[in-house]
Amino acid sequence: MSGWKHVARWPAARRVRFALVGGVVGVALAACAASPSSSAASPSSSAGSPSSAGGSFSLEVAAFSPFTGPNAPYGYFQYTGCVAAVRAINAAGGVMGHTMNCTIVDNRGEPADAVPAASNMLASSPHLVGIVDGDSGLMSATVPLFNQARIPDLSAGGDVQFDTNTYPYFWRTTPGDDVAGQTLAAYVKFGTSYTRVAAVFANDQAAQGNVPGLVSAAQKLGLDIVVNEAIALDQTTYETEVQKILAAHPQVIVTESDPQTAGVLLGALKQAGWTGPIVGTSGTLGTDYDKAAIAAIGQATYEKNFVRVIQYAQQSGLAWDTWKSALLASGSLVKDPASDETAIYAELPYDHTTMIALAMLAAHSTDPATFNPYIEKITQGTTVVHTYAQGEAALAAGKSIDYVGVTGQVSFDKYHNSGGLWAAENPVTNLPESLVSAKDIAASEGH
């Protein structure tokens, strides 16, 4: 799982263009979106301690994501997951007498917009207890701010710099983008019979984050990267690039790009006669990507030739049932919740929000600085729980808990990173076609 790559990789070219056209106004909009009040308090003083505010109040979890601009759909994944979790938490009685709610903080997917948005959020949200995000490209700009404000940030972003970070308030339940690249190689090696691989990734930070891991793992596994093309985003044609790619005679193409780039690229591949398999990363996840791909190559070809190697979440069991039930009951707050049932980017913030709530219960505090260490502790206990209600009951009974949510077991390393299970899923049915085992991934790492 490479994190939330669409958001992470808002194309550099697009950034320039958008900044030219609407940068100033965009910043203002982002700032407004992030500023529900006009508080001028400093981040550390205002966002720190909900428990000290006294009285009854609602605890806020911020979905810090793009909600406008081309990556807006990915913000809504975060919000959807958060809303579903909050529904389940509040239905179980809330957290120590407090209800929880999710707030939208629009960062537009741009560092220039995200930093003021984060600052405004931290300054104006006295009951903020956690942040859920998934934006690889913004992490280096915003994670320091969240840590300075001592607000736990549960992330699905794949920025590889955070593979070895030491921010105490940063937690990530997906591996870095480099691991995603290794997983791609492991899938090609052990899940197919192909050896000649074309790497076709967009030239933005998140997509390119896959490439070092892919190239390194391919070498270890005896795969041949016959061509490695970093494609410019949002071009009107990719036929010239495709000519170069196909001239290298690959057997399989591994790829990641934003939906519109993918639509043009896949269309060019089809036009040039490519009928071979295509393997996408988690950055190809989402209905927009599906729509663009289907428009380019048709649903039958998409279903037959395309697989997506992504973090795997089971679609059965108590965790799944609870997630699904809470999601489907959230129709008044989120658009078409059923379409997000199997969306990992919605499932991750669901688990993240639940973990924040359980950590507060375990710590007997809504003070982020106090409960932050418990985010790890609630994944290390002896009693396995799959829902907030189960966790609440177990903690009330004095047990230590191990939360295994819809995205599976969480096991943080010393850098607060936790990997997950992986599978190659069909993009149309969303069903796993094959699992990528930890052993396969270990082999791709040379172990």
Next chain:
Amino acid sequence: MTLLLGIVIFGIYSAALLAIGGVGFTLQFGVTNVLNLSFGSILTASIFLEYGLTGHSTNIWIAMAVGAASGAVVSLLIGHVVVGAYIRRGASGFSIAMVTIAISLMLQFGLEAIQGPDIYAYAASTNSTMNIGGVVVSSGQLTTIIVAVVAMAAVHLLLRMTKLGLAMRATAADVTLTRSCGVSPARTRAVAWLVSGALCGLCGVFLGIGEGSFSSTTGSDFFITLAAAAVLGGIGKPYGAMLGALVIGITSQAAAAVISPSYKSIAAWIILIAVLVVRPQGIMAEFAAERELVA
């Protein structure tokens, strides 16, 4: 050899898209002296309108007609009604450019608010293909090139062979003199907005159908390259925009093939900057004289 042929063919295809829009953009600027930075959003609005009005039809002729009409109407409303009001009140060129940015953002965010941030996709392409010297070209791409050539020829005929074209060129050159000759600059400008919008809509349709999908930012993304083609050729000069489009189209394809796809956009900008150092007025234009905005 195949790669070289591909560079030329797909460079021409890219140029065709840029030229249709670029000529519209620069023609309107030349006649009205208004830097219309909402052009990209008009393009987006045209795609949305075409997509909605035709029921996602990929019948290129219907799409062209609806897209061009949509673009013309939106452009006329913006240019003649909104911008015209500011011109009549004596707003400066810079102020009006800012107004067009505001209109652009309103259109973009308005579309996003109404339609959502989702991507919209046409039905899967059923274009037939043709093999030209080992390069596979789709019928859609050929159609785009042909329509661009026809559109450019039509613009040429309009400007050179009609009274309206003469009025446009005269208005672009000297408004006061034009008025003294009995030509209404306001009416001429309205026609310029209309023609510009029609070309914008046409460009949007080919862009949307060619890419297979679009969103509320599609036009804004494309606009900068399109404007670069116009500036490269000489802003306000339709023939310059055609040449600029060709230079940018082929340069970007060559960069993708010879250097790296990552340099596709960069190469075009390097060419733009290099040309403007040598010829700040663009390839084909004379230095533009400062002109007043007159209703």
